Amino acid sequence: MAQPGTDALPLRVAIIGAGPTGYYAADHLFKRQGLVVAIDMFDRLPTPYGLVRAGVAPDHQKIKSVTTTFDKIAANPNFRFYGCVDFGKDVTLADLRDHYHQILYATGAQTDRRMGIPGEDLRGSHPATEFVAWYNGHPDYRDYQYDLQHEQAAVVGIGNVAIDVARILCRSIDELRTTDIADYALDALRHSRIKEVYLLGRRGPAQAAFTNPEIKEVGEMADADIIVRPEEVQLDDLSRAAVEKSQDRATLKKVEILQGYALRKPTGKSRRLISRYLVSPVELIGNDAGQVMAMRLVKNILIAAPTGALQAKATDQFEELPVGLVFRSVGYRGVPLPGVPFHEKWGVILNEKGRVLDPDSHQPVIGEYTAGWIKRGPSGVIGTNKPDAAETVTCMVEDLARGAILHPSHPEPSAADALIRQRQPNCFSWEDWMRLDKLEVAMGQAVERPRVKFTRVADMLAALNR
Amino acid sequence: MNIASILARKGPKVFTIRPEQSIRAAIASLAEHDIGALVVVDEAGKPIGIISERDIVREAAGNERVFSKAVSEIMTSHVIVGTPQDDLVSVGSTMTEKRIRHLPVVDKGRLIGIVTLGDVVKAQRDQYRGEVDTLQIQIMEEQT
Ligand SMILES: Cc1cc2nc3c(=O)[nH]c(=O)nc-3n(C[C@H](O)[C@H](O)[C@H](O)COP(=O)(O)OP(=O)(O)OC[C@H]3O[C@@H](n4cnc5c(N)ncnc54)[C@H](O)[C@@H]3O)c2cc1C
Ligand SMILES: NC(=O)c1ccc[n+]([C@@H]2O[C@H](COP(=O)([O-])OP(=O)(O)OC[C@H]3O[C@@H](n4cnc5c(N)ncnc54)[C@H](OP(=O)(O)O)[C@@H]3O)[C@@H](O)[C@H]2O)c1
Numbered sequence: 001m002a003q004p005g006t007d008a009l010p011l012r013v014a015i016i017g018a019g020p021t022g023y024y025a026a027d028h029l030f031k032r033q034g035l036v037v038a039i040d041m042f043d044r045l046p047t048p049y050g051l052v053r054a055g056v057a058p059d060h061q062k063i064k065s066v067t068t069t070f071d072k073i074a075a076n077p078n079f080r081f082y083g084c085v086d087f088g089k090d091v092t093l094a095d096l097r098d099h100y101h102q103i104l105y106a107t108g109a110q111t112d113r114r115m116g117i118p119g120e121d122l123r124g125s126h127p128a129t130e131f132v133a134w135y136n137g138h139p140d141y142r143d144y145q146y147d148l149q150h151e152q153a154a155v156v157g158i159g160n161v162a163i164d165v166a167r168i169l170c171r172s173i174d175e176l177r178t179t180d181i182a183d184y185a186l187d188a189l190r191h192s193r194i195k196e197v198y199l200l201g202r203r204g205p206a207q208a209a210f211t212n213p214e215i216k217e218v219g220e221m222a223d224a225d226i227i228v229r230p231e232e233v234q235l236d237d238l239s240r241a242a243v244e245k246s247q248d249r250a251t252l253k254k255v256e257i258l259q260g261y262a263l264r265k266p267t268g269k270s271r272r273l274i275s276r277y278l279v280s281p282v283e284l285i286g287n288d289a290g291q292v293m294a295m296r297l298v299k300n301i302l303i304a305a306p307t308g309a310l311q312a313k314a315t316d317q318f319e320e321l322p323v324g325l326v327f328r329s330v331g332y333r334g335v336p337l338p339g340v341p342f343h344e345k346w347g348v349i350l351n352e353k354g355r356v357l358d359p360d361s362h363q364p365v366i367g368e369y370t371a372g373w374i375k376r377g378p379s380g381v382i383g384t385n386k387p388d389a390a391e392t393v394t395c396m397v398e399d400l401a402r403g404a405i406l407h408p409s410h411p412e413p414s415a416a417d418a419l420i421r422q423r424q425p426n427c428f429s430w431e432d433w434m435r436l437d438k439l440e441v442a443m444g445q446a447v448e449r450p451r452v453k454f455t456r457v458a459d460m461l462a463a464l465n466r
Numbered sequence: 467m468n469i470a471s472i473l474a475r476k477g478p479k480v481f482t483i484r485p486e487q488s489i490r491a492a493i494a495s496l497a498e499h500d501i502g503a504l505v506v507v508d509e510a511g512k513p514i515g516i517i518s519e520r521d522i523v524r525e526a527a528g529n530e531r532v533f534s535k536a537v538s539e540i541m542t543s544h545v546i547v548g549t550p551q552d553d554l555v556s557v558g559s560t561m562t563e564k565r566i567r568h569l570p571v572v573d574k575g576r577l578i579g580i581v582t583l584g585d586v587v588k589a590q591r592d593q594y595r596g597e598v599d600t601l602q603i604q605i606m607e608e609q610t
Contacts (some may be wrong), residue, residue, distance in 0.1 A: 063600065065607040207553070246559055289475035305571065308560040309552035310467075335520050342477070345578075346470060362479055376475045383603075384596025 004101050004411070005400055010038040010078065012411050013396075014096050016087045016337070017106035017262075018043035019050020020382045021372025023070040025104055025389040030076055032397060037076040038413055040100070040420075044086040045139065046428040046460050047436070048074075050108055052382065054138040057164040058179035059171065061450050066382055074430050080291035080413070081252045082420050083428030084457065090424040097367070099416040100398055101405040105340060105349055105356070105370040106389075109332035109378040113347075115156065119284030120328070124292035127154070128165050128329035135168055137182035137455040148192035150324025154295055156281055158201035159209040160327035163218060166199045170224035170271045180444065196272050198321060202280040202300055202312040205232075205258045205340055206251050208240040214256055224271035230262040230445075233279040238302050238310055262295055276300070279319075281313060284326060296319045305441075331377035341365070349374050354392025354398075367406035369396055426457075469571055470550040472589050473579040480570075480580050482507045482603060483516065485538035489525075491538055492517055503514075503568040506541045508546045513577050515541035545554060547572050548581065558586045 002009035013029060014460065015022045018041050018166050029037045047053055047066050056063055074081060085091055087107070110374045112127035114120065124147060133141040159181055168176070174189050179285070201208055208215070220228050235255065266272065283296040297319050300312040334349070336342035341350040341359045349370040350357045356368035371392040372385045380388075390412075399405060410416070420427055428436075436454065444451035454460045483492055483504045492504055496519060506515035517537050525540050526532040532540075546564065548557055548571045561569060561583045569580040 062604045062607040066600075066603045069483030071602070127530040128591040234590065243555065246555065305549060305552055305556075306546045307548045307552045307557045310547075310552065345573075346474040348474045350478070351475055352479075353475060357477050360479060375475055377471045379471050380593060381596050381600045384593055387595050388598060397473065 004405060005035050005037065007036050008448070009411065010036045011035055011102065011400060012100045012404075012408065012413070012416075013039045013102045013104060014100040015039060015041045015104045015106060017108060017374075018048035018051065018081065018083070019106060019108050019372065019385075020049070020052060020066070020070070021106040021108070021389050022104075023073050024386045025393055026076075026079060026369050027073045027106065028390050028393040029396070030073070030078070032393075035397065035400075036078075039076075040080045040082060040413075040416060041453065042082045042085045042087060042091065044084070045084040046167075046433070046457055048081060048083065048408045056136075057168060058181035058275055059167070059175065061179065063382070064450075079430070080154040080417070081428070081430040081433065082424075083104050083433060085420060085424050085427050092338040093420060093421060095423075097406055097408065097417065099408050099410050101367065101408060101411065102400075104366050104392065104396070104404075105337060105368070105374055106372045106460040107334070107374045109334045109347070109373045110266065111333050111335055112328065113331040113333045115281065115328055115330055117283055119286055119292070122284050122286040122292045123290050124150070125284055125326040128157070128161050128327045129332055131165060131327055132161065135181055136187070137453040139312075139455055139457050142182065142184065143456040144395060146188060147325065148188055148194055151193055151195045152198070152321075152323045153194050153196070153325035153327070154200060155280075155327045156306055156330055157202050157209075157329035157331070158177060158199060158275075159329060159331070160211060160214050160301040162199060162327075163210045163214045165327050166197045166273055167218055167221070169219070170221055170273050172223040172270075174187055175222050177372060180453055182447060182453055182455050189423065194271065194325070198276060198323065199273060199275045200279055200281065200297070201275075201277045203310065204236060204239050204277050204302060205255050206235060206243050206465065207302075207310055208277075210256060212250060212253050212257065215318050218273055218297055219257070219261060221269075221273070223269045224273050225266045225269045225270050226261050226264065227266060227274045228258055228261040229276070230259075230310055233258040233262050236302055238304050242310065253421045271272060278312070280314060280355070282314075282318070285320070292324060292326055293322065297321055311319060323445065332373065334374045334378070340368070346377055348377055353376055355395050364399075364404075365402050366399075426461060428460075436460055436465060447464055467554045467589060467593055468546050468550065469552050469554070471580055472581050473550065473552075473571060476579060480505060480543060482577065483507075483517065483537055484517065485541065487517065487537050489522060489535045489537065489540060490533040493533070494530070502582070503580070505580060506537055506569045507577060511577060513545055513547060513572065513574060515543045516545045516570065517541040519570060546571060548562065550553075550570045550578070554586055555583055555590055557581070558583075558590060561586060569600055
């Protein structure tokens with residue numbers, strides 16, 4: 001019998017998830033010397049690129065050009081894309097085991113972490129994950145509603161996602177009009193009455209999770225002033241000692257930027273982004289109709305853990321912030337896939353270096369792997385998924401060499417294709433996506449935007465006359 | 467990035483030993499699992515020390531009968547422990563400075579994992595590589 005991984009019998013790999021990780025993994029596999037692989041990539045959406053399309057902010061078009069790298073990978077003749085195919089629904093693990101030697105889960109983090117405070121589910125309190133998907137035109141979220149008639153909004157968390165959300169809320173329509181933000185979101189934001197957006201950090205400026213280009217950018221918005229309280233960005237003794245010891249340039253710069261903001265006087269722009277530190281929401285307070293009216297905050301101090309990490313500790317000082325809209329941006333979280341072992345605490349697929357583990361024996365499950373956010377949790381920029389995928393691919397290649405792979409009864413590519421088309425007659429091929437992409441770009445050109453997105457699956461099908 | 471992001475891809479295994487067990491048992495366990503250190507736990511599973519290959523080698527250099535000694539006689543007590551939310555920057559600098567190679571991680575008093583200096587360095591290296599890669603894409607786009 002032919003050896004899998006050769007011309008006679010290419011190694012058949014199924015990649016679930018067409019985000020950056022899926023492409024980087026495909027690239028690492030294609031580039032392995034002496035290995036012949038044929039990859040099928042699945043995504044539950046008709047469109048590829050994961051969070052690059054549905055997460056990265058519309059006013060950050062430059063970074064979206066990373067998709068040209070992904071397109072080159074997809075051009076490999078041994079690569080096929082199956083959009084609109086949901087793992088667990090349209091195809092099952094048993095189906096894949098029957099058609100592939102190896103299966104790689106790269107499904108990212110599909111939901112949000114909870115804060116666990118009273119009032120979290122009041123009307124007007126939303127996870128940032130959904131708002132981000134909404135303004136980016138994700139078909140599952142396009143019909144969500146956000147009441148932008150309140151004048152005060154709060155964003156909890158100070159990671160880059162929180163900055164994205166706050167920035168989109170503060171941008172003028174002229175700034176957004178030239179992006180690929182979803183049409184309905186542009187319309188809703190056009191009528192927004194938001195005047196003040198609070199950005200709430202539970203620790204201090206030296207511990208802020210956002211990166212410097214992002215915090216600099218919010219100091220240069222056309223119609224929003226940035227406001228920082230000087231006393232909140234003075235370093236406490238512990239932070240000062242830590243920064244002085246590490247001499248970490250990025251942290252020094254971050255603190256300098258924020259202290260610079262604290263010296264600015266408001267210039268009377270229509271909106272104000274108020275960046276606060278050392279405060280934690282302890283409760284959302286609602287009115288009789290169950291709508292958020294205010295947020296109760298506790299003031300924190302920093303304490304040092306034995307490892308030197310500085311953590312927030314609540315004091316007994318509270319304040320109330322009147323807000324009608326709250327976005328909780330305290331992190332994403334992975335969701336389990338049917339039949340795939342999951343680690344509840346971390347919200348990831350149970351794995352060791354990308355090998356999926358059996359929950360009882362803790363031994364690797366033959367033929368199943370994971371990479372990206374669903375492997376290590378929701379952190380890191382697009383490029384971080386490249387070394388992460390490389391680690392997993394190394395395990396895949398080692399296991400192939402040891403013969404520890406699946407033995408599908410139908411490894412021929414035509415068999416998988418027939419099964420998928422039978423299960424999901426509406427599935428999208430790479431060519432379908434390329435046509436859709438051209439249409440979106442053409443619609444965008446007509447109105448001087450990078451693209452105008454289709455946001456309903458039915459519209460995408462109709463656009464391709466299907 | 468914090469300790470949780472390292473533990474997430476390390477699997478749920480943490481290898482432990484009891485203080486009254488012998489060094490022979492410790493060596494067998496280190497060899498079997500191909501690791502550099504074991505967390506020493508009391509009957510409640512609480513970490514009370516750590517025993518590393520170094521500790522054993524150092525003892526063996528002056529003591530032929532090292533095998534039959536009890537783990538408690540050689541282990542390092544006063545272990546520094548981490549929690550899942552500790553930032554890697556602080557953890558990395560503390561481990562380097564205090565020459566800690568293995569850091570037990572506890573959550574609500576329970577041992578849930580162990581992080582090595584190598585793990586921290588790798589995670590930080592991957593993060594920087596990713597950032598550089600991503601910046602390059604943006605710069606290239608600016609030039610076109
Ligand atoms: C709001 C936001 C903005 C960001 N902005 C930036 C930025 O500006 N620059 C930067 O470098 N990084 C940014 N990042 C980080 C970057 O997006 C991530 O590092 C990266 O997308 C993670 O890649 P992934 O492939 O693991 O997951 P994802 O990108 O989430 O891809 C996962 C894919 O799997 C698919 N999928 C899920 N479940 C199934 C299923 N059951 N069956 C089939 N398919 C499935 C999903 O539809 C999705 O396409 C941002 C992240 C967020 C959340
Ligand atoms: N432009 C870009 O490059 C870009 C844009 C978007 C996203 N990304 C990347 O995508 C990843 C995910 O971003 P993210 O913003 O979702 O996550 P993140 O960077 O981990 O930030 C999460 C934020 O939430 C805070 N938080 C967590 N729990 C909290 C609680 N209970 N109460 C109050 N605050 C809480 C955290 O504070 P603590 O630090 O105190 O825990 C932190 O400020 C990051 O790696 C990010 O860099 C990059």
